[in-house]
């Protein structure tokens with residue numbers, strides 16, 4: 250009985266619909282399961298449950314980590330993909346094979362053949378389509394693949410006997426172009442993209458070539474390769490990104506695009522000479538990671554209010570601050586995408602252009618030929634812009650041009666190198682901006698950090714220890730710390746709290762925090778991505794008076810309290826109480 254017939258019998262489908270579906274399946278030559286799932290006729294669990302009942306083959310749920318790598322060897326990757334089956338376990342020389350289509354004769358034949366060849370017997374269970382898709386990743390284990398590519402390389406090197414003497418330039422070039430090195434690189438790039446790594450580091454050490462990946466902000470040591478292949482790997486990267494292969498003494502920058510899993514991904518390359526040879530850093534510019542929509546940045550509460558207000562204003566300067574890698578570029582890109590509408594001329598000056606945004610005039614500055622932010626800005630202003638994004642304000646000229654542009658009716662987005670928002674106004678004054686010019690132009694300053702976002706599927710809710718609880722309450726309610734009178738009640742007490750950051754926010758009582766665990770959905774990491782914590786300072790009349798009186802960071806801090814702004818730490822703590830992140834993460838990025 251087909252699945253459709255069973256669905257009709259169960260009353261899930263009516264006859265008419267069933268006939269049209271049957272026709273569609275027949276004429277498209279597609280599998281019944283795929284079509285039913287695509288049309289959301291029934292859930293996958295339900296369909297495969299029916300199928301299991303009908304075929305009398307047990308349905309099994311298997312987790313990726315339950316399959317030993319060695320077991321995989323019994324069925325080659327290509328067959329596993331083509332026939333949609335996967336070896337799950339091996340006991341007493343009986344291989345348990347999970348199949349999506351055990352009823353398919355061709356699939357049965359293929360398995361029989363493999364069993365004869367590999368001299369094993371087998372038993373069959375049913376697995377769902379999505380489980381197969383997921384389990385298939387096991388074949389892609391990085392180490393396995395790199396090892397395989399390296400073994401091929403080893404064979405070739407030995408065959409050519411070039412290991413006993415240094416390769417001639419011609420041999421070297423051939424080696425670099427050859428499949429194994431390209432394969433090693435391809436595997437590394439794909440692994441980075443699939444694993445959502447932001448950077449790949451290729452580093453020579455004395456004995457090994459170390460490959461590290463930055464995952465959710467943290468650098469992980471992944472594999473060690475033989476140091477012999479170092480020159481070939483570096484050369485391969487250089488060929489990809491059009492850099493000079495023979496130049497190893499000075500740093501070089503480049504970029505290349507390649508297809509990974511049907512997605513065009515950009516990689517930004519930087520080489521750097523170290524005493525042990527060239528180190529290569531590759532930034533993965535995956536738009537699905539770097540081009541976050543505004544709503545997903547992590548802006549919340551007062552911070553969101555202040556930022557939204559600023560981008561709705563027809564002109565003004567919006568500044569994002571924080572150290573390198575804190576996500577401020579992502580924030581600016583998100584704002585630009587909000588502002589990028591038909592009928593608006595949005596021009597950028599970037600160093601470098603990270604992501605391409607449809608409809609935005611993006612320009613890469615080249616300081617080495619005199620095209621820097623300041624020169625660029627002067628030209629941009631002649632381009633009849635509405636909105637301008639300048640990568641960074643780091644000199645007096647750029648600062649004054651940016652302020653001028655904002656004063657003359659443009660929205661100007663930029664970054665400034667200060668650690669928090671308290672430093673923004675003093676820094677602008679340092680850069681020669683007159684205080685009375687800051688007042689009408691600065692719409693909003695935002696500082697931020699990135700921290701890891703908890704996996705919602707496995708995070709564990711716990712009661713914080715007393716010290717942590719006390720620390721949370723103290724940080725959310727810093728009046729006493731700053732020597733001011735606390736106007737409101739403490740968090741957790743009956744009356745609503747007021748003052749910094751806690752206006753209108755009443756944390757649940759008792760207080761809970763969350764811990765990272767690890768599950769199938771998050772590849773056992775416990776975290777699924779990164780999210781920003783912010784502090785935003787909006788220009789107010791009170792702040793204006795303060796600036797004219799001669800501004801100090803302390804004065805600005807008091808104004809922030811008055812505005813009811815959250816500090817990054819407070820924003821982080823509130824996110825930890827919401828289960829978005831952990832207290833450890835908040836401490837990691839704010840207690841520096």
Ligand SMILES: [Zn+2]
Nearest residue numbers: 704707768771
């Ligand atoms: Zn998880």
